[in-house]
Amino acid sequence: MTxxxxxxxxxxxxxxxxxxxxxxxxxxxxxxxxDAVQDAAVAALLTWPRDGVPDDPRAWxxxxxxxxxxxxxxxxxxxxxxxxxxxxxxxPPADDLPEPSVVDDDLLRLVFTCCHPALSTExxxxxxxxxxxxxxxxxxxxxxxxxxxxxxxxxxxARRKIATAGIPYRVPRAAELPxxxxxxxxVVYLLYxxxxxxxxxxxxxxxxxRLLHGLMPDEAPVQGLLALLLLTEARAAGxxxxxxxxxxxxxxxxxxxxxxxxxxxxxxxxxxLRRSADAPDPYALQAAIAGCHATAATWEATxxxxxxxxYDALLARTGSPVVALNRAVAVAERDxxxxxxxxxxxxxxxxxxxxxxxxxxxxxxxxxxxxxxRASLERALALQPSDGERRQLERLLxxxxxx
Amino acid sequence: xxxxxxxxxxAADVDWTGPEQGAVMADYGAFGQAAAAVIRGGAALRETxxxxxxxxxxxxxxxxxxxxxxxxxxxxxLSGFFLLECADLDEAIAWAAQIPSAWHGAVEVRPVLPMxx
Numbered sequence: 001m002t003x004x005x006x007x008x009x010x011x012x013x014x015x016x017x018x019x020x021x022x023x024x025x026x027x028x029x030x031x032x033x034x035d036a037v038q039d040a041a042v043a044a045l046l047t048w049p050r051d052g053v054p055d056d057p058r059a060w061x062x063x064x065x066x067x068x069x070x071x072x073x074x075x076x077x078x079x080x081x082x083x084x085x086x087x088x089x090x091x092p093p094a095d096d097l098p099e100p101s102v103v104d105d106d107l108l109r110l111v112f113t114c115c116h117p118a119l120s121t122e123x124x125x126x127x128x129x130x131x132x133x134x135x136x137x138x139x140x141x142x143x144x145x146x147x148x149x150x151x152x153x154x155x156x157x158a159r160r161k162i163a164t165a166g167i168p169y170r171v172p173r174a175a176e177l178p179x180x181x182x183x184x185x186x187v188v189y190l191l192y193x194x195x196x197x198x199x200x201x202x203x204x205x206x207x208x209x210r211l212l213h214g215l216m217p218d219e220a221p222v223q224g225l226l227a228l229l230l231l232t233e234a235r236a237a238g239x240x241x242x243x244x245x246x247x248x249x250x251x252x253x254x255x256x257x258x259x260x261x262x263x264x265x266x267x268x269x270x271x272x273l274r275r276s277a278d279a280p281d282p283y284a285l286q287a288a289i290a291g292c293h294a295t296a297a298t299w300e301a302t303x304x305x306x307x308x309x310x311y312d313a314l315l316a317r318t319g320s321p322v323v324a325l326n327r328a329v330a331v332a333e334r335d336x337x338x339x340x341x342x343x344x345x346x347x348x349x350x351x352x353x354x355x356x357x358x359x360x361x362x363x364x365x366x367x368x369x370x371x372x373x374r375a376s377l378e379r380a381l382a383l384q385p386s387d388g389e390r391r392q393l394e395r396l397l398x399x400x401x402x403x
Numbered sequence: 404x405x406x407x408x409x410x411x412x413x414a415a416d417v418d419w420t421g422p423e424q425g426a427v428m429a430d431y432g433a434f435g436q437a438a439a440a441v442i443r444g445g446a447a448l449r450e451t452x453x454x455x456x457x458x459x460x461x462x463x464x465x466x467x468x469x470x471x472x473x474x475x476x477x478x479x480x481l482s483g484f485f486l487l488e489c490a491d492l493d494e495a496i497a498w499a500a501q502i503p504s505a506w507h508g509a510v511e512v513r514p515v516l517p518m519x520x
Contacts, residue, residue, distance in 0.1 A: 116492075118492055118496070164514055165492050165512075165513075165514045166405050166407075166489075166490075166491040166492045166495075167491070167492045167493075168491035168492065168493050170491075170493070172493075
């Protein structure tokens with residue numbers, strides 16, 4: 001259950017980024033706009049519980065933020081060291097609020113600015129959480145596990161570069177859009193993977209993916225990424241057992257998955273694949289694979305022929321050896337361990353990666369070649385696997401052979 | 404409109420007048436024509452062997468110390484620049500990507516401090 005104050009905070013949070021987007025356009029200054037919107041949000045949280053939520057919260061926030069910004073600009077203009085040019089045009093009257101479609105365009109511009117390739121990945125992540133998600137620096141520093149002053153400095157530098165280097169508030173032209181959009185989606189995906197151990201960060205990433213989908217409903221990669229994140233998130237509760245240890249997909253309790261998210265994600269994945277039928281979008285393909293797993297009653301009952309076909313398409317699009325290895329695992333389930341082993345041995349470029357040898361060891365064990373299986377598992381162990389992988393490998397090496 | 408310096412770095416020291424630079428110079432000629440509307444200035448620099456570094460020690464009016472060679476001895480060499488007038492960074496990046504050294508070395512794009520008065 002959400003309390004009234006949580007609900008109020010949520011209204012402020014969702015509205016503030018739209019208000020911010022509009023103010024950035026009219027003020028042309030991200031730092032000034034953010035400070036003004038922050039002040040307005042604080043004012044809202046102080047006065048709304050007392051006076052009630054206004055009929056049009058966005059209008060209230062916009063008017064208040066505009067007034068706060070005007071105060072700042074006037075104050076700065078009076079300072080003798082400031083040039084007169086600092087007085088910006090804030091003339092649009094307070095009741096002249098932009099149409100919703102204009103607000104969406106403003107927001108889209110802001111998304112592309114925050115994820116501009118001339119900014120570092122660290123800056124993208126910080127700006128996405130600050131400017132697009134509306135978290136404060138304390139929250140962001142905690143989520144990203146960096147000291148707050150470091151994070152604050154990062155944001156100041158990023159905003160200064162946007163202003164000084166002239167990074168535009170503009171939706172890229174059609175010719176540049178696919179590449180720039182890929183950059184935006186990479187930021188959202190990174191937030192999600194960074195948050196694998198942090199529910200809050202994953203929630204922010206999902207919020208952003210939903211926002212982008214709302215702003216660009218016709219873009220297959222956006223739909224595909226949202227689908228992928230939903231289908232991954234749907235299984236979050238099954239990834240840990242009662243003691244907090246990682247549970248592998250075949251052993252997960254599927255009753256603990258969120259089947260509403262599965263349904264939503266699967267429908268989106270299908271839509272994204274249809275939309276990109278000529279050249280299937282890689283996010284959509286990954287989402288469809290996740291969908292096959294999420295809708296199967298058991299690991300054994302998974303639709304392996306479809307999974308292999310989707311990996312074939314993904315491999316054709318990406319050429320990634322990691323995809324080739326995952327495909328080999330699916331081949332083993334579809335055609336048996338011998339075929340899977342042949343597919344693993346055809347993968348190139350992953351010799352130094354523990355997971356390749358772990359997969360090989362398991363398949364060899366299924367084929368009854370215990371000495372070779374142990375050799376592969378030991379090789380994986382020698383390649384400095386992650387803690388979770390290491391525990392699994394040790395378990396496998398200790399397990400009695402049942403062949 | 405803002406101006407940007409497009410600073411050209413070459414993967415090795417270049418003698419722009421050398422015959423081996425002929426094709427590159429032709430590409431530069433084509434860029435100069437294509438970008439004529441935004442180019443506000445620029446220069447190609449002689450090899451680093453011709454560079455002299457000047458320092459004044461002990462503050463203003465101190466001793467002038469002159470040394471042979473460029474300020475920084477690096478593998479990549481500052482070999483020229485353009486001054487471009489563009490609406491924003493995206494436009495400057497688009498032009499910088501057409502400077503031949505972008506594919507022979509790298510081009511650094513930096514906004515120029517506007518001089519008022």
